[in-house]
Amino acid sequence: MLHLPQRTHDDKNYLDTPKPSSLFRKPRLSWKKLIAISLFIMFSFAFTVRKGFLGRLQSFNLPPPFRCGLHTQKDLGGLQTHYTLPSGSKIPSLALGVWRAPKDKTVPAVKTALDSGYRHIDGAWIYRNEEEVGQALKESNVKREDVWLTSKLWNNFHAPEDIEPALDDSLKKLGTDYLDLYIIHWPLAVPKDEKPANYNKNLTANPYPTWQKLEEMVEKGKVRNIGVSNFNIRRLQNLTANPLKVQPAVNQVEISFWFPQVEMLEFSKKMGILLEAYSPLGSAERVEQSLNVPEVKQVAKDLGMTPAQVLISWHIQRGTVVLPKSITPSRVIENIQLRKLPESAFEKIENAARAHKPQRGSNPSHNWGLDFDIFE
Numbered sequence: 263m264l265h266l267p268q269r270t271h272d273d274k275n276y277l278d279t280p281k282p283s284s285l286f287r288k289p290r291l292s293w294k295k296l297i298a299i300s301l302f303i304m305f306s307f308a309f310t311v312r313k314g315f316l317g318r319l320q321s322f323n324l325p326p327p328f329r330c331g332l333h334t335q336k337d338l339g340g341l342q343t344h345y346t347l348p349s350g351s352k353i354p355s356l357a358l359g360v361w362r363a364p365k366d367k368t369v370p371a372v373k374t375a376l377d378s379g380y381r382h383i384d385g386a387w388i389y390r391n392e393e394e395v396g397q398a399l400k401e402s403n404v405k406r407e408d409v410w411l412t413s414k415l416w417n418n419f420h421a422p423e424d425i426e427p428a429l430d431d432s433l434k435k436l437g438t439d440y441l442d443l444y445i446i447h448w449p450l451a452v453p454k455d456e457k458p459a460n461y462n463k464n465l466t467a468n469p470y471p472t473w474q475k476l477e478e479m480v481e482k483g484k485v486r487n488i489g490v491s492n493f494n495i496r497r498l499q500n501l502t503a504n505p506l507k508v509q510p511a512v513n514q515v516e517i518s519f520w521f522p523q524v525e526m527l528e529f530s531k532k533m534g535i536l537l538e539a540y541s542p543l544g545s546a547e548r549v550e551q552s553l554n555v556p557e558v559k560q561v562a563k564d565l566g567m568t569p570a571q572v573l574i575s576w577h578i579q580r581g582t583v584v585l586p587k588s589i590t591p592s593r594v595i596e597n598i599q600l601r602k603l604p605e606s607a608f609e610k611i612e613n614a615a616r617a618h619k620p621q622r623g624s625n626p627s628h629n630w631g632l633d634f635d636i637f638e
């Protein structure tokens with residue numbers, strides 16, 4: 263409520279003042295105040311939209327200054343919504359993962375995600391649904407530049423001459439001319455059209471030539487950030503011992519309640535490499551077990567959240583990007599309704615995750631017929 267000074271008939275000047283316009287006769291509102299109030303309303307509205315309280319409004323193509331900023335993501339209940347990479351890019355802390363999302367379920371899942379405020383899709387060439395991710399983005403009301411798109415270089419394309427064609431294929435399928443993040447999917451270089459067992463020993467042991475080509479893709483503007491996935495500490499140290507022009511921005515690795523990656527988390531923080539948590543709910547094979555962990559259930563009950571929301575929030579609170587996958591629209595929406603856990607609740611989950619023996623969910627070394635363990 264605005265309290266303007268009331269003038270009395272004793273105020274001589276009042277009688278002398280020229281007659282105000284009929285619109286603002288009593289009390290008098292100066293044009294300066296009017297402009298100030300309009301600006302205040304305008305910026306409060308823009309701020310509200312940016313913060314995502316009116317999440318759905320984000321899907322409208324609003325004119326500036328109301329348009330949402332780059333990769334604006336729904337408010338995550340006090341959790342960090344973005345991390346800043348060395349390039350200055352701001353990567354949203356939550357993504358929809360699309361591994362094992364069948365083609366016909368990918369479009370609705372991605373559209374639901376974009377509608378409900380996700381601004382980050384974690385895909386890969388090998389998931390064979392990049393066209394569907396691109397279609398969903400095109401059919402949504404969200405602009406390309408407002409969404410963070412990640413894709414991954416498959417094992418068969420590590421040879422420098424194979425990288426640009428593989429990247430171009432992903433770009434074409436996604437319907438875009440740049441990726442926000444391109445990562446080496448596995449530390450395994452397999453010649454084109456060869457089986458994993460016939461991997462290239464030199465390029466696998468020393469992926470610097472692959473990395474140099476990726477750096478070139480950054481220079482060309484086809485990719486904004488580059489990173490790795492499934493690299494252990496030794497492999498990261500080995501790669502970064504080279505005179506890199508661009509440091510790996512992220513390492514996407516399995517992190518879950520069952521495999522909390524404590525050492526990798528500490529190492530990455532020191533190195534300034536952001537971790538991305540894949541299979542954060544324990545993947546399809548262990549999701550039910552994850553959601554039934556007594557500590558997770560108790561925290562969920564205490565806070566009026568679902569166990570999935572507790573686990574996803576816990577991941578972000580540990581300082582990683584989190585990539586839950588779902589093709590079920592109600593779960594896609596559930597998985598973005600997050601909240602910062604109180605310190606005691608966070609500690610409860612963290613201690614429980616550290617209390618058991620770490621158990622990795624997936625290791626393809628055997629299925630690929632490798633003569634070594636890819637995680638060593």
Ligand code: NAP
Pocket residue numbers: 358359360361362384385447491492514515539540541542543544545546547549570571585586587588589590593594596597
């Ligand atoms: P995840 O996200 O831990 O779990 C996915 C499973 O959880 C699906 O079965 C899903 O079912 C279910 N689910 C999701 N939300 C749920 C909820 N609120 N309540 C109950 N169930 C729920 O596992 P992930 O798919 O292994 O990993 C996630 C993403 O990480 C992948 O999509 C991919 O983007 C990435 N990833 C990367 C690598 C790599 O090598 N870089 C490896 C694995 C994964 P529905 O889909 O049926 O709803």
